[in-house]
Amino acid sequence: MKPALHRSLIFWSGILVMGFISWAWRDSLNTRTNPMWGSCMIESGAGALSFTYRPSGRRPGWECFRNEFSKPSSALFPPPHFIRGGIDHADLKTRQLYLMKYDVKELRELNAMNMIYRTDRDWLVCIPYWMILTGFTIPWLGLLLWRAKRRKRAAGLPGVGGSVLES
Template sequence: MTPKPLHRSITLWSGIFMMLFIAWAWRDSMKMVSHLSYGRTTSFSLGSMMGIEIRPVSGPPDSGRVPLEKSLFGPTVAASLPPPLFLRGEAQKSGMSWIPGEATHKHFARYTKIEPKGYRAILIPYWIPLMLSVLIWSGLLLWRAKRHRPAGHAVLTESSA
């Protein structure tokens, strides 16, 4: 049985679709802030990052999309390759000040310090799932190529040595 050509492989097309979707979400997060809240949990996308925050108090269900410059993070700049952040509220009393041109992830880390003690947030930059999907996709394509290579076409055989 001959294998399907590569251009008909579901592995090829699903990997391309996944990487295009992540790249689109990454680009969108640099211009828009999107969020979905239910109970104590909020998922969001902003400044080249996606995240989940858990608040100590439950709130009403909510969702929305706002341009980054009109959001709470308005005067910040979305960094292309921010680091992952694992944040906790510190309940500090000091007020927030804007630093013009500050990276969004740095502002978010400072903003978290005035949140109550039970607040938790995890922010994952989009470059991490994109690189993971590239690695997994490449591995699957290599495995497919190895699996479909005919037995007589080994790269190095004993007779050629």
């Protein structure tokens, strides 16, 4: 029995969502997009999606910024990270970069440098697009396998549209 994927809502919605995630990932390698509302900011850039909570930098209403990189990001698979604000929470490497005013190249170092200027209550979570895509694809494939098994079982039952003799 054929899985008839062209009729599956699960299949087409998964293709649509994965296409959107892939487009956002590709776009984030060349541009940085920052929608903000109040003390929350979402940033898409350098192959990752970052969520920043800044109660110290509260602004009224919505704002959105979009900047192109002068040099596109080279890191396709950056690691995920969580950073708290303030110099007290910075690691040794970030403190040294901060004191030397060194130009940072990696996404984690750039985020750490930006969070040094924030207060202790501020934090940032960075999730790379490869991880978002993987986190969506695995359950989607599981749903497709479940659907195929369910259709195969339904085709094997008499009176449901299939015969018992089909294999």
